[in-house]
Amino acid sequence: MSKIIVVTSGKGGVGKTTTSAAIGTGLALRGHRTVIVDFDVGLRNLDLIMGCERRVVYDFVNVINGDATLNQALIKDKRLENLYILAASQTRDKDALTQEGVEKVLTELAEQFEYVICDSPAGIEKGAHLAMYLADAAIVVTNPEVSSVRDSDRMLGLLSSKSKRAEDGREPISEHLLLTRYSPERVARGEMLSVEDVEEILSIQMIGVIPESQAVLKASNQGVPVILDDESDAGQAYSDAVDRLLGKEVAHRFLEVQKKGFLQRMFGGKE
Amino acid sequence: MNQVNILETAPVFQLKGSMLALTILELSSSDLDSLDEQLAEKVEQAPQFFKDAPIILALDKCTIGADTLDLARLLSICRTHGLHPLALRTENPEHLSAAEQLDLAVMPPSGARERPLVIEAPVEPSVIPAKIITQPVRSGQQIYAKNTDLIIMAAVSAGAELLADGNIHVYGPLRGRALAGINGNLEARIFCQQLGAEMLSIAGQYKVAEDLRRDPLWGKATQTYLNEQQLNISAL
Numbered sequence: 290m291s292k293i294i295v296v297t298s299g300k301g302g303v304g305k306t307t308t309s310a311a312i313g314t315g316l317a318l319r320g321h322r323t324v325i326v327d328f329d330v331g332l333r334n335l336d337l338i339m340g341c342e343r344r345v346v347y348d349f350v351n352v353i354n355g356d357a358t359l360n361q362a363l364i365k366d367k368r369l370e371n372l373y374i375l376a377a378s379q380t381r382d383k384d385a386l387t388q389e390g391v392e393k394v395l396t397e398l399a400e401q402f403e404y405v406i407c408d409s410p411a412g413i414e415k416g417a418h419l420a421m422y423l424a425d426a427a428i429v430v431t432n433p434e435v436s437s438v439r440d441s442d443r444m445l446g447l448l449s450s451k452s453k454r455a456e457d458g459r460e461p462i463s464e465h466l467l468l469t470r471y472s473p474e475r476v477a478r479g480e481m482l483s484v485e486d487v488e489e490i491l492s493i494q495m496i497g498v499i500p501e502s503q504a505v506l507k508a509s510n511q512g513v514p515v516i517l518d519d520e521s522d523a524g525q526a527y528s529d530a531v532d533r534l535l536g537k538e539v540a541h542r543f544l545e546v547q548k549k550g551f552l553q554r555m556f557g558g559k560e
Numbered sequence: 561m562n563q564v565n566i567l568e569t570a571p572v573f574q575l576k577g578s579m580l581a582l583t584i585l586e587l588s589s590s591d592l593d594s595l596d597e598q599l600a601e602k603v604e605q606a607p608q609f610f611k612d613a614p615i616i617l618a619l620d621k622c623t624i625g626a627d628t629l630d631l632a633r634l635l636s637i638c639r640t641h642g643l644h645p646l647a648l649r650t651e652n653p654e655h656l657s658a659a660e661q662l663d664l665a666v667m668p669p670s671g672a673r674e675r676p677l678v679i680e681a682p683v684e685p686s687v688i689p690a691k692i693i694t695q696p697v698r699s700g701q702q703i704y705a706k707n708t709d710l711i712i713m714a715a716v717s718a719g720a721e722l723l724a725d726g727n728i729h730v731y732g733p734l735r736g737r738a739l740a741g742i743n744g745n746l747e748a749r750i751f752c753q754q755l756g757a758e759m760l761s762i763a764g765q766y767k768v769a770e771d772l773r774r775d776p777l778w779g780k781a782t783q784t785y786l787n788e789q790q791l792n793i794s795a796l
Contacts, residue, residue, distance in 0.1 A: 439699055442717045446698025490735075492696045492715050 291399040294406050294534075295424035295462075297448075299440030301411030303432045304469040307505055308527075309408035310338045310514040312428065315531030317372035318516075321403045324363065324373040326395075328420040329410035330385055333377035339366065340512025341374055350378040353390030359397050368517070373402070383416040391419045413447060422453050426463045428496065428534075432470050433482040438490055441466070445491065465496035467530060472501045473546045484544060497530030499523050500543040583677060584616045584649065585638070589624040592633055599641045610642045619650040620669045631658040690726070697722065697736065710740075718758060727751070737761075741786075750784040751796065762786045 296309040306329075313325035327335035330350060336342040341364050347357035352375075359375075366372035375398070378385060398405045409420035421427060427448050431441040448462050449455060455462075468487060475481040484498060504521030508514065516531070518524040522543050529539045587595070603610045615638070619629065631648075638645050647665035648655060659666050691705035693712045699719030703710060709726035720736035722728050727749045728740045734752035741748025741763040748762050755778055759768050765786055772778060772793075781796040 439719060442699040443719065446701045446717075446720075449695070449698070450701070490715075490717070 291403055291405060292426060293395060293399060293424050294404060294426045294428060295409055295421045296406060296428045296430060297409035297417060297421055297444055298411065298430040298437070299413060299417075299444035300432070300437040303430045303437055304467075304499070304505075305411070305430050306335055306338050306408050307509065307515060308428065308430050308467060308469065308499075309335065309406050311516040311524075311527040312531055312534070313404070313406045314366075314369065314372060314514040315516050315528055316404050316406075316535075317366070317369045319531065319535070320371065322371050322401070323404040323406065324375060324398055324402045325406040325408060326375040326398070327377035327408050328386070328416055329408065330377045330416060331379065331382040332410065333379050335408050336364070336374060336376045337512060338509055339374050339514065341366065341376075342512070345376045348376045348378040349394065350381050350385045352394055353385070353387065359394065383410070383414070386416065386419050388419060388422065392423060395423050413443065417444075418447075418451060421448055421451075421462070424448075424452060424462050425454075426465065428465050428467050429493075430467050430469055431487065431491070433468055433476070433484075433487055435482070438482065438487055442491055445493065464493050465534070466491060466493050467497050467499065468495060469499040470501045471498050471543070473544060477546050484541075495541070496533050497526060498541055498544060499526045499530070582616055582646070583613060584618045584674060585643070585645075586618040587622045587629075587634075590622060590629040591624070592630060592637060595634070596637050596640075599637065603641050612642060612644060614644045614646050616667065617645045617648050618669075619648055619652065619655055629655070631655065631662060635662060635664070691724075696732075699736070718756075724748070739766075746786050748786075751782070753781045753796075754779060755782045755793070760784050760791060762791060765789060765791055767791050 296305050296312070298305050309325050313323050316323045325335060325339070326349065327333050336345050344364050347362035349362070351357040352359050352362045362375055364374045364376065366374065395405060407420045407424065410416040429441050429444055431437050445464060448464060452462050454460065466487070468484060472481055476483045484495060488495060500522045502521055502523035504518050504523045505515050508518055515521065515524050516527040519528065526543055529542065532539045617634065617638070622629065635645055645664065647667050648659050649667045649669055650656070651669060656666055688708040690709040690711050691703070693703060694714060696714040697703060697712060697716045697720040699717045702721040703723065705724040705726065707725050709729065710722055710724040711729045712722065713731045715732040716722060716730055716734050716736045718735040722736065722738045723742055724740050725743050725745060726740070728738045728751070730738070730752040733754035733756055735756045735758070737759040738750045738757055739761040740750050744763050746763045750760055750762065755772065757769065757772060759766055760772065762784065763786060775793050777793050777795055782793050783796055784791055784793050786792070
């Protein structure tokens with residue numbers, strides 16, 4: 290029974306594509322056949338983050354319009370045999386997506402894959418709406434910052450009312466919160482919202498807390514999903530999040546201020 | 561020049577034939593004191609029926625004292641009880657001149673079918689159950705409880721709007737807007753377990769967070785009510 294997961298947020302720039310890449314890769318690493326679909330038509334970047342931008346021939350809009358079959362458009366990941374990517378079009382915009390077209394493609398993908406990860410664009414209009422419409426589960430990516438939390442709240446409201454599941458009266462989309470760019474030091478100084486603050490405002494369960502990390506920028510520029518950098522804190526945090534998504538109980542790491550020992554302070558630089 | 565002509569000849573009105581159902585008050589006697597009493601009784605039984613009801617005063621069936629009928633007093637009695645006489649139904653020439661003086665239309669008795677009117681006592685309005693929401697109300701969502709109270713058993717996020725004709729109860733933190741008694745119900749109240757609202761309003765009287773913030777009960781369990789056009793907040 291395949292599962293369609295949408296990675297969304299409302300706010301832009303909080304880490305949706307980074308998260309889609311990391312979670313999709315994490316699921317494939319654990320043996321599940323996974324495809325990641327880029328819904329950000331016109332501003333595509335999933336293929337850049339995954340490192341497959343040089344192999345894109347056909348895209349999502351081509352498949353909807355019938356210019357290519359799904360198998361011609363799917364790009365196999367070079368590192369993992371279970372992982373595929375469906376890139377978005379760069380030359381078109383969101384009006385090229387139609388509800389019937391998206392439904393047809395996602396249904397076909399659900400037949401071939403265990404997990405379909407939909408990387409949503411920012412905002413709450415057509416592109417974001419189509420990305421979440423057929424989802425079974427949602428990961429709402431949030432920064433511990435007031436405008437991101439407010440926009441995520443709005444997105445949670447839309448997930449429970451504007452999805453196909455809501456319209457058909459079925460069980461609602463299961464919602465998970467992923468807090469990204471978390472800095473325990475700044476929380477301790479009172480500059481940043483804490484995990485408890487965000488949980489209280491949004492009233493949903495946290496599936497993971499990803500610390501602010503230089504590894505993320507490095508990974509993006511290299512075209513390697515950050516979860517594959519298993520020495521970095523962000524990579525490990527994403528790995529924990531994937532385990533929690535699959536139902537395992539994992540304690541949250543990277544929530545406390547790391548106390549640096551004397552030697553680390555003398556000789557160690559910033560992580 | 562041409563344009564002005566066109567404007568002058570464009571039709572301003574249309575005459576249409578219609579069959580309207582109207583109530584007829586048939587007088588059988590000119591005893592206006594008794595009429596006053598009896599009308600008062602009837603109005604008490606079914607006030608909604610009589611409120612601003614248009615009627616035709618039928619005088620042609622009046623057998624007792626038709627000639628001594630004080631038309632002006634009859635009209636004033638009817639109006640006192642909320643009835644609007646539109647016209648008289650009569651053939652009596654004396655009535656005709658009186659009607660003209662009182663600027664009332666006259667209709668000849670017609671062979672139109674009439675049926676006896678049965679006025680039912682008004683039915684007790686059944687209880688409209690309160691609207692109960694158990695999921696958090698998210699930013700951008702708007703909930704309206706029509707003709708009843710609104711009960712929210714979860715948090716209300718900033719950017720959410722709650723509207724009710726009755727009271728609003730929030731068994732959780734209230735961070736959005738709450739507007740109670742929106743159809744003018746001055747008795748409506750707003751209850752919440754944690755006051756953090758962006759705006760509170762009862763029957764149009766409102767206060768925004770800027771003012772609410774300064775209240776010593778900000779952040780606590782409160783009830784808000786109207787007292788002489790002012791919003792009062794007291795502890796729960």
